[in-house]
Structure formats: structure tokens, C-alpha cells
Amino acid sequence: MNLLVICFSVLLAAILLALFRKFSYKHGTKKLPGPWCLPLIGYPFLFTKSCHVKLGELADRYGDLFQIYIGGKLVIVLSSMEAAKQAFGKLELSGRPSFESLAVFNNEVKGEFAFTSFSEACIFIRKALIRSLGRLLRSKKSQVETMILAAQDSLKQQLLESEGSITDPDKLIHKTIISIIGPMTLGSELNCKDLMFDQLLNSTENFNKVMKFNFVANYFPLLRQIMHREFKVFRENNSRIGKFMEETIRNHRSNNTVEDLQFFYGMTHLCERFKRPQLTGMNSSHFQWKVEG
Incomplete structure (x- = not known):
């Protein structure tokens, strides 16, 4: 009886693994580089408060133009001004999604x-x-000059402390701007x-x-x-x-x-x-x- 249960479990696991591999985004047609994504969910590490930081890490790994899946939809990510400039001239990258949240906002x-x-x-x-x-x-x-220079020095010091690693720029930038404005x-x-x-x-x-x-x-x-x-x-x-x-x-x-x-x-x-x-x-x-x- 135990042997039968083990055989059934192995067979079920093999079937699920085959289905997983078949419907995985990794095995689909891929025109651009990008990370491996889960079926139906997509790239799971975007479900954070600092998803823009994670996108920055992916850009370091895959370049200025890469693709990810969010849910069941393919998303093309442009992470530099040059990539965005070139994308405007390509028909396949024209248009932007009409998000419901933007309409509500x-x-x-x-x-x-x-x-x-x-x-x-x-x-x-x-x-x-x-x-x-x-x-x-x-x-x-x-006093104005002193404030600007102090904010500049503070931002520079915090960036140096990160040693060139990917950091969340929002708080640093907002802090610098607010300390001046x-x-x-x-x-x-x-x-x-x-x-x-x-x-x-x-x-x-x-x-x-x-x-x-x-x-x-x-x-x-x-x-x-x-x-x-x-x-x-x-x-x-x-x-x-x-x-x-x-x-x-x-x-x-x-x-x-x-x-x-x-x-x-x-x-x-x-x-x-x-x-x-x-x-x-x-x-x-x-x-x-x-x-x-």
C-alpha cells in the first residue's frame, strides 16, 4: 500500500512538473532578455513596496531593455533615456497600457x-x-547657498555609503529636495x-x-x-x-x-x-x- 502511494505521488509530481514546464514563461517565445517568471503570477519579487528598486537590479543584470511578466501579461521595461528614445521609433514598442488606476487618479x-x-x-x-x-x-x-550645499553634500555622502549598489532613490531625492525647497x-x-x-x-x-x-x-x-x-x-x-x-x-x-x-x-x-x-x-x-x- 505504501509503495502504491509513493508511486502515485511520484507520477503526480512528474505530471505537475511537466505542466509547469510547459506553461512556464521561460519556455515561451522570448524576444528580449529577462528573468524567469512563474505561471499566472509572473515575476514574484515585484510584490514589494520598492518594486522600482527591484527593476533597477534587473536592469543591471539584463540591460536597458528587458521583459518581465506581471500576472499573465508581458511587460517591456525601458530603464534608460536612450532605450526610451529608441523605443519611440519602433512600431512594436509604440503605445502604453491604459491602467485603471491612472484613469481613477x-x-x-x-x-x-x-x-x-x-x-x-x-x-x-x-x-x-x-x-x-x-x-x-x-x-x-x-543661507540659501548654505542650505543647497549642505543638501548636496548629504546626498553625496549617502550615495557614497551605498558603494554603488542599487538603493531606493526616492527617500534620498525627496529628502534633498525638501531640505532646499x-x-x-x-x-x-x-x-x-x-x-x-x-x-x-x-x-x-x-x-x-x-x-x-x-x-x-x-x-x-x-x-x-x-x-x-x-x-x-x-x-x-x-x-x-x-x-x-x-x-x-x-x-x-x-x-x-x-x-x-x-x-x-x-x-x-x-x-x-x-x-x-x-x-x-x-x-x-x-x-x-x-x-x-
Whole structure:
């Protein structure tokens, strides 16, 4: 009896192995280099928060142009400007997939102040930033140069510590940009220990994580429900900030006052980051601002 069970198990394993090899992407027609992928799942190591880092490692191994499977779909990856430039001239590489997540995202951000040029809120923010930047440049030119050089040195040091290995560039780049743009626009010096800095950095990183996850979720119907849930949170946060901005602009029109730009940015990012009722319920009558023009 035991011998029969063993023989049946071996036969079943052989059949499954044969089917696995038959339907494996490795044995299909392959025009471009790329890693071995699992049937139905594709390349499993993309199911991470840093899938762009894994794609960078694959580019080092297979070159600027390679292919992978995500789910049951073939995906061509272009990992350099030169590869992308050449691909635009080839018919077989023309066109881009129409992701559901991108369509949802585009619909969500229509009319929102952060993504719409020349809206009332966009003009208001631009005036406030120009005024804040002008004040900083007039009084502290050397401080601006110091901030830029310090951010550059910090980024260089962190890249040297990685010794040329594949790293996640998002956090390093965002940290460098915010350490320069933050002080210039908010009118005060920010560093890594400041709460404002953490809020700006976390907000940017969380948005990127959602978009990276959505890239993979587009290929798997079961994951799309999670994708829609993430967009629901995005919609709610944007709605709170949008209402806050509208009320602030109305107050600016009636009083023509704006004094504390940094406090305004602190409140909007706190609304988005922590979604606290006591913050989202605040209105522009709690503080006075002034923007010339």
C-alpha cells in the first residue's frame, strides 16, 4: 500500500512538473532578455513596496531593455533615456497600457488645487511662495547657498555609503529636495528632526507607495479592490485640504491678510497626514495672512 502511494505521488509530481514546464514563461517565445517568471503570477519579487528598486537590479543584470511578466501579461521595461528614445521609433514598442488606476487618479485630481494650473488656489499659493521666497533671498542669500550645499553634500555622502549598489532613490531625492525647497518656501530652516520635515517627507513617500502598489494591482483583478480603497483615502484627504484652501482664499479676499505661511502649510499637511478632526475642522478665521497682489 505504501509503495502504491509513493508511486502515485511520484507520477503526480512528474505530471505537475511537466505542466509547469510547459506553461512556464521561460519556455515561451522570448524576444528580449529577462528573468524567469512563474505561471499566472509572473515575476514574484515585484510584490514589494520598492518594486522600482527591484527593476533597477534587473536592469543591471539584463540591460536597458528587458521583459518581465506581471500576472499573465508581458511587460517591456525601458530603464534608460536612450532605450526610451529608441523605443519611440519602433512600431512594436509604440503605445502604453491604459491602467485603471491612472484613469481613477486622473478623475480624482480634476479640479484639485495641487494639480490644476491657474486655479484660484494655485494662484494664491504661488503669490504666497513668491513673497516668502523674495523675503528670504533679500535677507539671507548666504543661507540659501548654505542650505543647497549642505543638501548636496548629504546626498553625496549617502550615495557614497551605498558603494554603488542599487538603493531606493526616492527617500534620498525627496529628502534633498525638501531640505532646499522647504526652507525657501516656508520661510524657515527645516532639518531632519523637524516635525514639518517629517510630514512633508512622509506625505510624498506614502503617495509614491500607493502608486507603486497600483502598478502591480492593475494586473490582478483581486487586488483592484485594495487599489480602490487606497484611492478612497486619497479622495477624502484631498477633499479636506480642498475645502480648507477654499475657505482660506475667501478669508484672504475679505481681509487681505496673510501672515503665517508656515502655519498654513503645517495645518494642511497635518490634515492630510493624520486626518485629525480638530485640524480638519479649523478654518481660516483662526489666523490672519497677507499676500501682496
